[in-house]
Amino acid sequence: MEIKLSGSSEPIQISAASGFSLHAPGMYGMIKEMDTSEMTTRGPGIEDEMHKKIMASMASNEVLLFNQFEIEIEKDEYEGADESTTRAAGITRTTELGEPAMVLNTPKTRKNMMCAVLHTDENGENRWVFPEEHDDDKFSFMLPREGAEPMPEKGSNVRGKITKGIRRLVKVFAWLADDLIELGALALVKKWESKNRPYGLNLMAPGNTEGLEMDWDKIAGKRSLLLLHGTFSTWQAAFDGLIKSDWMNRLNDYYDGRIFAFNHPSLHHFPADNVKEFLKMKPSGADLDLDMLTHSRGGLVGREMIERLDQLDGKEHNIKVNKAIFVAGPHQGTILTDKDNWVKLIDSYTNLLTSLPDNTATIILESLITLIKVVGGGAVASIPGLQAMQPKGDYIKRLNSSPKVDTTYYTMGANYVPYDEKLLVRFGKKLLMKVLAKVFGEDNDMVVPTLGSFDSGAAAGGFPIPSSRQIKYEMDTDLNHLNYFTDDVVNKQIFKWLNES
Template sequence: MAATLLNGTNQTVSIGPGYALRTPGFTGAAELRAGGTTATTRASVRGLDQGMDALDAALAAADVSQVRLIDLTLKPAAAGGTTGRSAGAAAGDIELEVPDLGDDTGQLVLSVDDAGALHWHLPEPATPTATAPSSGSPSAPSAPVSRGGGGGVKRFRIPAQVAPPPALASDSGTQRSVLGLVGRKLLKVLVYPLTDPVLGAVGEHFVGRWEDKNRPYAVRSFTPQDYQGAPAVRHTPDTLAALAAQGPALLFVHGTFSTSSAGFGALPSPTLDALHQRYGGRVFAFDHPSVSVDPEANVRWLLGQLPPGGIDLDIVCHSRGGLVSRVLAETPPAPGMDTARARVRRLVFGAAPNNGTVLADPDHMVAMVDRLTTLLALFPTGPVTETLEALVTVVKVIAHGALKGLDGLASMRPQGEFLGRVNAGTAAPADYFAIASNYSAIDTGLRGLVAGGTDLLLDTVFGEAGNDLVVPTEGVFQTNGSSRFPLDAGRVLLFEPREGVSHTTLFQNEKVSQRLLAWLA
């Protein structure tokens, strides 16, 4: 279909049957394409092939289909138009209308901007039927809104921020402009069934059922041969008892949305090989559901697999896995929680939210999913498709308004009940170490991801606080209410902004390998 010109006013412009845009303050053009990924689409997102391939596979696995692709080019409208916005404005919202497919179908939009940042967009809440506005009313709905199918529409509000010219980041040597044209966006219009034939209706318990099927509990081998995704040996209480009799063991505990292979797959093979030799082959990993259940439930399951006589453990954990590990190390033995079975000696926190992350608050969960989706697309490390599938599943549930079944995410809320209880608990005898990063969004894709208004360096979620795009930097090792924190500087590996290490790229860094081998000597 030929491109449709956009007029920069509050007028709704049809771009194809059932699809329309309203772009106050921005002119440009929009082209509506049918169907899923094509060769043309691939050419448009050249440079993200690996990440997009993984995302496409994750969408398919989550039963999400792309029904339309909108290729959109925007530029600020000339001053003096009906919107009152100046020609120099660089931010605003556009509104996309798509056909409402009825009560049995969920609908989402995924945008890819010209710098490569990905954002999920949920439908605007249904409102009572409203009268179409006059041309001078920028905030009023532009057409009646229907709650169901039969010719109604769903609306999506999408930030129309125009990206900086490529010269802004050229000196860094790390710029990545994917679409190659300032102010260009791809809008992927996605649909999915609201009832899964196996898991049932998307709702409060949907993620729990999904994790039961796709993220079952397991204590698995973690060898240089199988740690990146090859079939692994599933340990039993008997095999773990045999390992415990031979000496201390090393346990890897992954973070939210992830698995052991995805979370630690970027760790260099020589590093894991050296650790295996050091621990006499007694290295294993804990796979567990991380979104629908809290860390205490994870620990209760794990303790049931450990030998009654106990096992000496050193732990390397990532992200929310740090909270699982702290419950294991710090909780006094009690009925149903026999933590005496795990004698934790040393614990290495990799980007752990020991003081929480605001991204786990309900208002910011989509921002967390945006960041992780973009990180895995721009910088894929290890088997990312399985993590992306979990992210897509959670977006479906959030779009349906079912936040009560996300106890694993709620455990990371800074003011939440779980984290308050952990940080007020009993001090552990284990030695604690930490790896944290203060990431600076020098890459254009990540500039777009954390941009706020016209300040492309301002992270509106964390404010001025340093962070790795998911977890506050100092929250990994500084004061949080627990007597075990803050950690001494000699026990902390801190990446500076210029080093470009984000939440998902810690374990591929050579400095991390060096510290692991030093701390776990």
């Protein structure tokens, strides 16, 4: 179904089904309702990179694609108009970012139904939009009127809105909030993770993303490598690029096949809880002689095992960690885990996932949708796995007061979103990057502050890490929080550090 946008000051019906309307005074163009089974595009030859990934991730969360639209705006009669003019035209609503908004109304067909919208602009940037308001009959979403602003071509100072030929995409997702209402936010997350992200250990092999059965006899007493993944992830998703690289063959030879990974829920448990479960899974007589490779929050799990093992349960566990490599470790936390920034955290991950392989992105999206359901349901309960990374939280303060350790620490991080807005323009970064630059107030990799990857900001065991054991990747490497292990330079450096005496 295609509907012409003719600048009407009244809401227009945009679906064959009742209850879907768009209020967009002064806007001209076309809006096309798509069958939910259709693969959407953003224009001729321009695919919707998130469609397959997000469709594959919905089943485990009992979320459905309620409807989807392609919107092509040819003209905005009130672009650049002053406030008195736009208010007189009925343009009175704004988005969460303060932009003039068009209002999308969607039907509420069940009392316990919740909705969220994934809006993709002309640049391909994704933004989750939650209902500004809802009643017994409908949800109302504030979508940006303005088109995305492209970066100028090299040598050009010309800027302008993208309009003709490139379409915005609007996907409306729906779910029933029964579990959230009955259980509460934390119990909902725990229920989902217990079923879909259980604890587990696997031996690893080059090119094998399924993993092998854990063999403690092979590991015990011999130098081995342990991999620890980060938030929303699994080892299969976090280390996919490394596993499929030639460097995994070299690591496998170096450790004689003694590489293993620990899957653990990253939301409903604190890192200390993760380590306690690891200790329960380890046979009591198995002495471990380890090196560690960690990503993101996995660095906090690793530090718990290294710095605070004797404080977890008072038992002797005979675990020696020789080296630990922290990749994008949130040693000072990340402000995106504060509840006020959860939507920005969700948006950051969603945009980073567009360039990752489908299977990797789907695994992370499945966990991310669980948090989307919490936010969409208006729940604000603390989620321990995120709470552990709050910069001013008790957990980070406690971890960063650990005693001196014998483990040799290495670290790497990236500056993908600089605080300097001139650099943002130069490197063609988008609206979300500008938002994150303001939220962080410092360089970051879209999830973790760059400085926090290298410095705990306190007198923690193993810190400060000498500069000779640090690698900082600048913007021209195009490394962000989720793609480190897809880069040959990163994997080579990891092998070099683990291989050196």
